[in-house]
Amino acid sequence: MTPLTFDTVAVGDELPELVTEPISRTTLALYAGASGDHNPIHIDIDFAKTHGMPDVFAHGMLSMAYLARLLTNWVPQEQIKTYHVRFAAITQVGERIRCTGKVVEKLEQDGEKRVRLDIQAAGDNGEIKLAGDAVIALL
Amino acid sequence: MIDRKHIGLELPPHTAEIEKGRLRFFAKATGQTDPVYTDEDAAIAAGHPSLPAPPTFLFCLDMEVPNPFAMLDRLGVELGKILHGEQTFTYYKTVCAGDRVTYRSRVADIFDKKDGALEFIIKETAVTDEDERKVADLKSVIVVRNA
Numbered sequence: 001m002t003p004l005t006f007d008t009v010a011v012g013d014e015l016p017e018l019v020t021e022p023i024s025r026t027t028l029a030l031y032a033g034a035s036g037d038h039n040p041i042h043i044d045i046d047f048a049k050t051h052g053m054p055d056v057f058a059h060g061m062l063s064m065a066y067l068a069r070l071l072t073n074w075v076p077q078e079q080i081k082t083y084h085v086r087f088a089a090i091t092q093v094g095e096r097i098r099c100t101g102k103v104v105e106k107l108e109q110d111g112e113k114r115v116r117l118d119i120q121a122a123g124d125n126g127e128i129k130l131a132g133d134a135v136i137a138l139l
Numbered sequence: 140m141i142d143r144k145h146i147g148l149e150l151p152p153h154t155a156e157i158e159k160g161r162l163r164f165f166a167k168a169t170g171q172t173d174p175v176y177t178d179e180d181a182a183i184a185a186g187h188p189s190l191p192a193p194p195t196f197l198f199c200l201d202m203e204v205p206n207p208f209a210m211l212d213r214l215g216v217e218l219g220k221i222l223h224g225e226q227t228f229t230y231y232k233t234v235c236a237g238d239r240v241t242y243r244s245r246v247a248d249i250f251d252k253k254d255g256a257l258e259f260i261i262k263e264t265a266v267t268d269e270d271e272r273k274v275a276d277l278k279s280v281i282v283v284r285n286a
Contacts (some may be wrong), residue, residue: 020170027168034161034168036202041219051219052284060223061195065169068194072173076185077233083194084227 004075006106006113006138015101015117018070022096023058031062058091063121063130070099070119075136081114085121085132095123101134112137141214141249141258141283148246150210155200159236162190165199182235189236194228197266197275201242210246214260216283224259224280231273240274241267247278256286 021027025043032043037059040047048056064085071080091097101119108114114137121130159179166176174181175191182190192200201207208218234240248261264277 030164030168034164035199036207037199038202038207039218047219051217061198061226062169064226065165065171065193065195069169069171069173071194072175077191077194078230080194080230082227082229084225086225087223090222 004138006115009103009106009115009138011103011106013103015070015074015119018066018073018099020066020097020099022094023062023091025056025093027062028056028058028093031059031065035059035061037061055093057093058095060085060087060091060130063087063091063097066097067099067101067119067121067130067132070101071117071134071136074101075138079137081109081112081135081137083132083134085119085130088128088131089123091123091129097129098122104133109135114138140251140255140285141216141260143249145214145246146249148210148213150244150246152241152243153204154239154241155203157192157196157200157234157236157238157240159190162192162196162236165193165196169193179236187233187235191233191235192238194230195226197228197234197240198226198277198279200240201244201264201277210244210260210262211281214246214249216260220284222282222284224282225278226280227276227278229276231275232268234268234274239269243267253286256284258283258285 101117104118105116117134175185244264247263251258260281262279266274
């Protein structure tokens with residue numbers, strides 16, 4: 001595969017999309033352990049119910065990790081300069097996450113050629129879960 | 140309501156080691172199949188000294204303290220009432236298994252919306268390596284559901 005370069009990337013280019021497996025309770029247990037985020041709201045239905053939630057729900061940072069895979073599938077991670085998301089909606093157990101991104105700007109910043117991406121993660125029904133942007137350095 | 144006197148509060152710095160086994164566990168938990176993140180030979184072939192910590196992993200190691208929710212306790216916020224609102228990473232260098240990273244965090248701001256029904260805590264964290272070089276800056280927006 002030819003490495004991406006600043007000159008070959010155009011505004012409007014889309015990143016190859018990434019769709020995850022459905023998020024199961026096992027996914028959440030594994031992510032709690034691996035991430036160190038042991039907040040019981042994500043793994044203990046009794047705790048979730050006593051705090052006004054009908055069920056446990058996915059860690060926002062799990063989807064942010066999925067969305068990071070979209071980026072590192074596109075460029076080596078050391079080329080990622082900034083990565084920002086807003087968590088727009090809760091992700092329920094059973095949902096698949098569809099990660100997409102596109103180039104919205106080409107810029108020179110800190111002496112480097114960079115592109116800005118709009119990125120998002122959506123659930124099964126298209127509901128936006130995470131929306132944000134990333135700045136990527138390209139040669 | 141959270142006491143606004145906590146704006147500017149600095150949390151005790153802490154240092155965490157990036158461990159290979161933990162990175163492989165994180166790769167499994169996040170569906171990562173790129174061998175750069177699990178196979179040290181692939182990581183080295185990609186130019187890293189060992190397995191790299193993936194982009195969001197630095198957020199995780201900030202929880203490697205006896206009480207990862209100490210800031211919330213200090214602010215008097217119940218764990219069951221919070222949501223993660225936004226997260227930002229600014230990267231300066233990639234860190235790998237075997238590296239030790241130090242976290243210095245502060246409460247940058249606290250404000251509310253909807254007549255206090257929602258409160259927002261802005262936490263900013265600077266991450267540095269063993270030589271005090273900048274690794275990344277993290278910014279978290281934490282939403283407190285009061286209503």
